[in-house]
Amino acid sequence: MAMLNQVSSQDVETLYFNHHGWLLGWLRRKLDNSFDAADLAHDTFVRVLRKRELEALREPRAYLCAIARDLAVSHWRRQALEQAWLETLATLPEPIVPSLEQRALILETLEQIALILDALPMRVRQIFLLSQIDGLTYPQIAAQLGVSINVVQKAMVRALMQCYKVLYRGG
Incomplete structure (x- = not known):
C-alpha cells in the first residue's frame, strides 16, 4: 500500500x-x-x-x-x-x-442536476429519469426494463437519497 x-x-x-x-x-x-x-x-x-x-x-x-x-x-x-x-x-x-441572472442560476442548477445524475449507477439513473422526466409509474418502469417493482422502488429510494444528500447536506 x-x-x-x-x-x-x-x-x-x-x-x-x-x-x-x-x-x-x-x-x-x-x-x-x-x-x-x-x-x-x-x-x-x-x-x-x-x-x-x-x-x-x-x-x-x-x-x-x-x-x-x-x-x-x-x-x-x-x-x-x-x-x-x-x-x-x-x-x-x-x-x-429570463434575465442574465436567471439564466446563470438555471444553468448552475442544471449543472448540479447533471452531477447528481452522473453520481448514480446507470440503472438507478435510468429508473429515476423514467419516473421523473417521462412520468412513468413504477409498474410501467418495471415492465419496460424487465425488473420487479421492488427493484424500481429501491432504485428510486437510492436516487432520492443521493439528491437529498447533495442538496441538503452538501455532497
Missing part, C-alpha cells in the same frame, strides 16, 4: 514545475482550445493543492491526467448544458426570456 504524505507547497511546486507544460499541451490537444486548456491546467493544480494528503506519486502524469480528465468531462458537460439551454431560450417568445 502506498504511503500517504501531507501535501506541502514544495511538493505541488515541484509537480507544477516538472509537469505543467506537458499537462497544458495534453489539454490543448484534447480541448482544441488554448484558453480552456490553460483554465483546466490551472484547476488541476488547484485540486492538487486542496488535497490534504497525497499518495506517493509513482506516475505523476497519470495522476494529473486523471484529475484533468475529470475536469474536462465537467467542462464538456457544462458546454453541452449551456448549448441546450441557449437553444431552448432561442425558442421562447421575447417576453418570456
Whole structure:
C-alpha cells in the first residue's frame, strides 16, 4: 500500500514545475482550445493543492491526467448544458426570456442536476429519469426494463437519497 504524505507547497511546486507544460499541451490537444486548456491546467493544480494528503506519486502524469480528465468531462458537460439551454431560450417568445441572472442560476442548477445524475449507477439513473422526466409509474418502469417493482422502488429510494444528500447536506 502506498504511503500517504501531507501535501506541502514544495511538493505541488515541484509537480507544477516538472509537469505543467506537458499537462497544458495534453489539454490543448484534447480541448482544441488554448484558453480552456490553460483554465483546466490551472484547476488541476488547484485540486492538487486542496488535497490534504497525497499518495506517493509513482506516475505523476497519470495522476494529473486523471484529475484533468475529470475536469474536462465537467467542462464538456457544462458546454453541452449551456448549448441546450441557449437553444431552448432561442425558442421562447421575447417576453418570456429570463434575465442574465436567471439564466446563470438555471444553468448552475442544471449543472448540479447533471452531477447528481452522473453520481448514480446507470440503472438507478435510468429508473429515476423514467419516473421523473417521462412520468412513468413504477409498474410501467418495471415492465419496460424487465425488473420487479421492488427493484424500481429501491432504485428510486437510492436516487432520492443521493439528491437529498447533495442538496441538503452538501455532497
